Amino acid sequence: MAGAGSIEALQSKDVAPLIAAASDIALVLDAHGVIEDLSTSVNDLPVHDVEGWVGRAWADVVTPESRPKVQSLLLDAGRADGHRWRHVNHPGEAGHDFPVMYAAVPMGHDGRVLAVGRDVRHLGELQQKLVDAQQALERDYWRLRHAETRYQLMFDTASEAVLIVDGVGGRVLEANAAARQTLGVPVKRLVGQPLGAGLPDRTQRDLTALLGRVRASGRSEEVALRLGTAARRSDLLASASLFMEDDAPLYLLRLRQVQGDRSDLAASHRALVQVIDRAPDGVVVTDVDGRVLTANAAFVALTQLTAEDQLVGESIDRWLGRPGVDLQVMLATLRQQGVLRLFGTVVHGEHGVDADVEVSAAAVPDGDPPCLGFAVRHVGRRLGPALQAGKATPRSVEQLTQLVGRMPLKDLVRESTDLIEQLCIEAALQLTQGNRASAAEMLGLSRQSLYVKLHRYGMTEPAATDGR
Structure with missing residues (x-):
C-alpha cells in the first residue's frame, strides 16, 4: 500500500495515544501471554483493580469459558490472513461479567502481542431488551389464545342458542350447538347464510324487525317467536344486543325456549x-x-x-x-x-x-x-410505579393521558411541560453525543442550569465529555 511506509514509520510515542483513542481497553502481552502493560479509555469499568492485571497471564483475568478464546487470539496474532474479533468476558463486580470484543495483533519480531478491546456492554443491554420484548409478545400471544379458547368453550357449551350476526349483510357469522338444536338446522347450514333462512316468513320478519329496533335504539329487546306447525309448535323468546368489532356492527342474538321446566335456568x-x-x-x-x-x-x-x-x-x-x-x-x-x-x-x-x-x-x-x-x-x-405514585415524569403521551382523572389539570399541564423539557434535553445530548457543554449551548442554557435539570430528571449518568 502507498501509505504502509508512513504507518510503519510512526514512533512508539505516536502509536500509544492512537491505540488509547481507538480502543476502550488495550493490553500489551509478552510471548507467553502475560500482560506487561494496559491502557483504558473507559472510566466506569465494572472490574475491580484493573491495574492489578499487569504481570498476570491474560487467561487468568477472564472467565473460564473465555480462556479457549484467549488462546485462539494469541495463536491468530501471528497469522498473515487477518485477525478475528472474539467475545471475551472478564469477571466483574457484583457477579456481572464485563464483555469485551478483542482482536490481537503482533508487535515486532520478539513475539509480543497487542490485544485491542471494545466495550460491548451496550450490545448486551440491547440483546436483553430484545429478549424481554420477545417474552412479552409470547405472554400476550398465549394470553390471547387462552382467552379465545375460554370464549369458544363457553360459546359452544352455552345452554341458550346464541348467534353472531353481521350488522350490515345480515348473515350468520357464528352459531353454537344449542342454536342447531333450537332451530333444527345444522350449524354448517346456519353459518354464512342470511339470518332466518329456512324459517317461516313471519319468523324472518320478526327477527329482521327486532334487529332493526336494536340498531335504532341501541338497546336490547325481547320478542316472542313461533317455530314449526300447530301440531309441533315451539315458542321462543328472542333478544338481541348490538356491539362493535373492528368498527363493524354485530348483533348477539339469543334464543330460549318458553315452555318446559325452568328449574335448570x-x-x-x-x-x-x-x-x-x-x-x-x-x-x-x-x-x-x-x-x-x-x-x-x-x-x-x-x-x-x-x-x-x-x-x-x-x-x-x-x-x-x-x-x-x-x-x-x-x-x-x-x-x-x-x-x-x-x-x-x-x-x-x-x-x-x-x-x-x-x-x-x-x-x-x-x-x-x-x-x-x-x-x-x-x-x-x-401501571408503572411512576404512574402509581403520580410523582415521576411520564415517559410518553400514552402515560401522560393515563393520568387524566387522577390529577388536576394544572398538574397535568406541569407534567406535560416537564416531559417536553426532558425530551428536548435527551435529544440535545444525543445530537452532541453526550457533550453537555454543547448540549447546553444548543438549548440556550447555562451549563449549571443544564446540570440542575439533569439532576432533576435523574439523567446524571457519566456523559461522554463535558467539553472541558
Whole structure:
C-alpha cells in the first residue's frame, strides 16, 4: 500500500495515544501471554483493580469459558490472513461479567502481542431488551389464545342458542350447538347464510324487525317467536344486543325456549350470582342515579369496608373517582350508549388507601327495577410505579393521558411541560453525543442550569465529555 511506509514509520510515542483513542481497553502481552502493560479509555469499568492485571497471564483475568478464546487470539496474532474479533468476558463486580470484543495483533519480531478491546456492554443491554420484548409478545400471544379458547368453550357449551350476526349483510357469522338444536338446522347450514333462512316468513320478519329496533335504539329487546306447525309448535323468546368489532356492527342474538321446566335456568342464575359474589373483580349494582343496591365482596374490600350493608343506599361516587365528576361522565355514557368500557379512575378507600381501577358498566333500563351494573378491576399492578405514585415524569403521551382523572389539570399541564423539557434535553445530548457543554449551548442554557435539570430528571449518568 502507498501509505504502509508512513504507518510503519510512526514512533512508539505516536502509536500509544492512537491505540488509547481507538480502543476502550488495550493490553500489551509478552510471548507467553502475560500482560506487561494496559491502557483504558473507559472510566466506569465494572472490574475491580484493573491495574492489578499487569504481570498476570491474560487467561487468568477472564472467565473460564473465555480462556479457549484467549488462546485462539494469541495463536491468530501471528497469522498473515487477518485477525478475528472474539467475545471475551472478564469477571466483574457484583457477579456481572464485563464483555469485551478483542482482536490481537503482533508487535515486532520478539513475539509480543497487542490485544485491542471494545466495550460491548451496550450490545448486551440491547440483546436483553430484545429478549424481554420477545417474552412479552409470547405472554400476550398465549394470553390471547387462552382467552379465545375460554370464549369458544363457553360459546359452544352455552345452554341458550346464541348467534353472531353481521350488522350490515345480515348473515350468520357464528352459531353454537344449542342454536342447531333450537332451530333444527345444522350449524354448517346456519353459518354464512342470511339470518332466518329456512324459517317461516313471519319468523324472518320478526327477527329482521327486532334487529332493526336494536340498531335504532341501541338497546336490547325481547320478542316472542313461533317455530314449526300447530301440531309441533315451539315458542321462543328472542333478544338481541348490538356491539362493535373492528368498527363493524354485530348483533348477539339469543334464543330460549318458553315452555318446559325452568328449574335448570333458575339454577344457572343462582350459580351466576355465586360466581359474581366470589369474583376477584369488584361488581356493584346501583340504581339509575348511582346509589348502591348490592355489591360483591371484592368491591367491599376495595372500599376498605367490612360489610355490604355499609354501602347500600350510598352514592357510588363516595368511593369511585372524583366526587360529582367521574360518576356523571359514566352515567351520561350509559344513558347514551348503554355500555361503558375500560373507564380509568380511582377507588378511594375509607382509610385513605387509593387503588387505580378500570370500570366497565352496562345499563339495564328495562329491569325491575331499572339498574346499572359496574365491574371494577384493580389495575395498579399493570401501571408503572411512576404512574402509581403520580410523582415521576411520564415517559410518553400514552402515560401522560393515563393520568387524566387522577390529577388536576394544572398538574397535568406541569407534567406535560416537564416531559417536553426532558425530551428536548435527551435529544440535545444525543445530537452532541453526550457533550453537555454543547448540549447546553444548543438549548440556550447555562451549563449549571443544564446540570440542575439533569439532576432533576435523574439523567446524571457519566456523559461522554463535558467539553472541558
